[in-house]
Amino acid sequence: MTDRAQFDEAGLNPGDPLPILPGHVSHGRFERVLRAGHFAISTEIAPPDSADPGEVLRRAALFDGHVDAINATDGSGANCHMSSLGVCALLTREGYSPIIQVSCRDRNRIAIQGDLLGAAALGVCSVLCLSGDDVSVGDHPEAKPVFDFDSVSLLQTVKTLRDESRFLSGRKLDLPPQLFMGASINPFAPPYANRVDQFAKKVAAGAEFVQSQYCFDIEMAREFMARARDLGLLEHCHVLMGVGVLASAKTAKWLKGAIPGVHIPDQIIRRLEQAEKPKAEGRAIAVELMQQLAEIKGMSGIHLMAYKQEEWVGDIVARSGVLQGRKPWAPSHLHHSKQTANA
Amino acid sequence: MYRVRLWSVRHSRKMEWLYATFNPMVVKLLRGTVKVFGNKLDKPITAVEAAAKGFFFDCKMCGDCALSKTGMSCPMNCPKTIRNGPCGGVRENGHCEVKPEMRCVWVAAWDGASRMKDGDAIKNVNFAVDHRAKGTSSWLKMARDD
Numbered sequence: 001m002t003d004r005a006q007f008d009e010a011g012l013n014p015g016d017p018l019p020i021l022p023g024h025v026s027h028g029r030f031e032r033v034l035r036a037g038h039f040a041i042s043t044e045i046a047p048p049d050s051a052d053p054g055e056v057l058r059r060a061a062l063f064d065g066h067v068d069a070i071n072a073t074d075g076s077g078a079n080c081h082m083s084s085l086g087v088c089a090l091l092t093r094e095g096y097s098p099i100i101q102v103s104c105r106d107r108n109r110i111a112i113q114g115d116l117l118g119a120a121a122l123g124v125c126s127v128l129c130l131s132g133d134d135v136s137v138g139d140h141p142e143a144k145p146v147f148d149f150d151s152v153s154l155l156q157t158v159k160t161l162r163d164e165s166r167f168l169s170g171r172k173l174d175l176p177p178q179l180f181m182g183a184s185i186n187p188f189a190p191p192y193a194n195r196v197d198q199f200a201k202k203v204a205a206g207a208e209f210v211q212s213q214y215c216f217d218i219e220m221a222r223e224f225m226a227r228a229r230d231l232g233l234l235e236h237c238h239v240l241m242g243v244g245v246l247a248s249a250k251t252a253k254w255l256k257g258a259i260p261g262v263h264i265p266d267q268i269i270r271r272l273e274q275a276e277k278p279k280a281e282g283r284a285i286a287v288e289l290m291q292q293l294a295e296i297k298g299m300s301g302i303h304l305m306a307y308k309q310e311e312w313v314g315d316i317v318a319r320s321g322v323l324q325g326r327k328p329w330a331p332s333h334l335h336h337s338k339q340t341a342n343a
Numbered sequence: 344m345y346r347v348r349l350w351s352v353r354h355s356r357k358m359e360w361l362y363a364t365f366n367p368m369v370v371k372l373l374r375g376t377v378k379v380f381g382n383k384l385d386k387p388i389t390a391v392e393a394a395a396k397g398f399f400f401d402c403k404m405c406g407d408c409a410l411s412k413t414g415m416s417c418p419m420n421c422p423k424t425i426r427n428g429p430c431g432g433v434r435e436n437g438h439c440e441v442k443p444e445m446r447c448v449w450v451a452a453w454d455g456a457s458r459m460k461d462g463d464a465i466k467n468v469n470f471a472v473d474h475r476a477k478g479t480s481s482w483l484k485m486a487r488d489d
């Protein structure tokens with residue numbers, strides 16, 4: 001079977017699950033792209049402050065044909081928005097490949113295990129396990145932080161549900177959730193020397209892909225990947241390095257100051273300051289970073305975070321050329337091929 | 344106390360030695376005590392443990408002590424109570440994203456572990472704590488477990 005045919009496959013309904021290929025764990029397209037050895041792109045959808053399903057689909061449509069997966073954030077920055085499960089349910093109906101982000105901040109092990117089953121039942125095929133931002137940084141600092149799990153024990157839990165077909169309590173599942181398991185990494189924050197050990201723990205707990213915090217420092221990324229390769233981690237886990245699109249020097253400084261764990265070298269900030277059109281410069285920086293990251297041995301893809309600049313994702317991906325002409329599957333593509341088939 | 348807690352991590356090697364030397368003795372002693380007194384002395388024993396470990400490590404009495412596996416830095420002092428840290432939000436100066444005045448508990452943990460003989464234990468995956476054990480003694484647990 002050619003790659004093309006594998007990715008074009010779809011049932012009558014675009015949300016129908018695909019068959020699980022040998023050696024795969026999920027029904028999803030995202031896992032197929034990565035395991036086929038293609039360079040992949042994932043991105044993030046900003047969940048609306050609204051109960052409007054149309055708004056979710058409008059935001060997702062901006063990514064059509066440009067990305068292989070869409071992360072649905074779970075109250076990121078500890079701010080309240082539409083839930084990741086709600087966003088994912090809307091997206092899977094259309095045939096998108098959402099990655100459900102699950103944070104440990106708001107729910108305990110009873111709620112999370114239930115949500116994981118619900119997500120899989122709604123057609124979600126990939127999950128990103130996060131510890132989550134603390135409530136104190138968000139818009140409800142008076143809320144009770146839960147943190148029953150951390151990201152690593154959450155990974156272990158998904159693995160237990162999926163591979164042992166049981167709840168943590170031991171109670172059996174009739175049908176396990178077939179989820180492709182992901183986690184986050186941040187090679188750009190202390191303790192630098194141990195970040196790869198931390199990555200190794202996530203792989204040991206079951207991570208099959210990881211997405212990183214913003215990478216603005218290629219040297220650090222190279223070093224991290226070299227160490228991960230030496231430890232043999234890349235044989236078990238796909239790395240998608242995070243790339244951000246900076247709108248101005250001011251945003252860059254704000255990100256650096258206000259979001260702990262974000263490392264932006266001064267020379268990037270200087271470039272934005274000196275640019276005539278800072279927004280265009282921010283996109284040019286993203287394109288360059290993507291190209292440089294794609295050249296690092298063992299890199300599986302890019303996680304492109306273009307908050308408030310989502311309409312530029314297609315342009316940035318195309319200009320970077322990292323997909324080498326491959327066009328990711330999108331629902332619009334399906335409508336199109338059905339029309340041609342009917343004609 | 345924060346200052347003592349930092350001191351304990353700096354001297355993790357010594358603390359590990361103390362732990363390796365005295366812990367089996369304490370457990371052995373408690374095993375005898377438990378045999379004779381049942382659970383009658385649980386309260387004072389728990390209070391002694393809480394006071395000693397509270398002084399050196401700001402112990403939170405989670406009931407599932409991980410100190411020997413976390414570079415002598417108690418993970419329950421992490422505002423997110425992460426047992427496999429750190430999170431991605433550590434500040435450039437190694438301090439906590441939630442409490443900027445505090446050194447990240449897990450930066451301290453990896454640092455402490457690097458000085459310990461069995462420091463590599465930090466690389467093992469820890470599962471989430473059993474919340475029913477909160478406030479109970481880890482020493483008594485060890486004495487009763489085997």
Ligand code: SF4
Nearest residue numbers: 421430439440447448
């Ligand atoms: S920075 Fe360190 S201490 Fe603070 S929440 Fe993260 S892991 Fe915990």
